[in-house]
Amino acid sequence: MTTKHPADNADNADQADPAVLAELSRLRDSIDNIDAAVVHMLAERFKCTQQVGHLKANHHLPPADPARESRQIARLRELAENAKLDPAFAEKFLTFIIAEVIRHHETIANEKA
Numbered sequence: 248m249t250t251k252h253p254a255d256n257a258d259n260a261d262q263a264d265p266a267v268l269a270e271l272s273r274l275r276d277s278i279d280n281i282d283a284a285v286v287h288m289l290a291e292r293f294k295c296t297q298q299v300g301h302l303k304a305n306h307h308l309p310p311a312d313p314a315r316e317s318r319q320i321a322r323l324r325e326l327a328e329n330a331k332l333d334p335a336f337a338e339k340f341l342t343f344i345i346a347e348v349i350r351h352h353e354t355i356a357n358e359k360a
């Protein structure tokens with residue numbers, strides 16, 4: 248059987264030190280602001296990539312550009328290292344986004360075909 252630390256139990260939140268709860272709330276406010284910024288930045292990025300998708304489809308260019316992706320990954324890994332973020336995580340995150348972009352590019356190309 249596993250023993251649960253009292254702090255792991257949400258039911259005990261009302262028993263926690265008010266100073267701890269205030270600090271938790273302050274940190275969560277910052278997390279919410281950062282999450283909002285990430286969403287807004289991603290929305291801007293997708294607005295750009297949608298334009299790239301139309302440009303590529305109109306000029307019969309392939310949806311994916313693996314050489315460009317390699318350069319982006321190398322650059323992002325270095326940025327991550329400098330920012331003390333796990334470069335493997337940064338690469339996974341970028342690869343995930345690019346896969347979605349390529350899916351959008353393919354949809355745009357198919358709609359024009």
Ligand SMILES: O=C(O)C(=O)C[C@]1(C(=O)O)C=C[C@@H](O)C=C1
Binds near residue numbers: 352
């Ligand atoms: O730069 C391009 O050619 C894009 O289509 C954009 C993008 C990206 O999301 O950054 C997406 C697909 C490509 O394989 C490379 C990069």
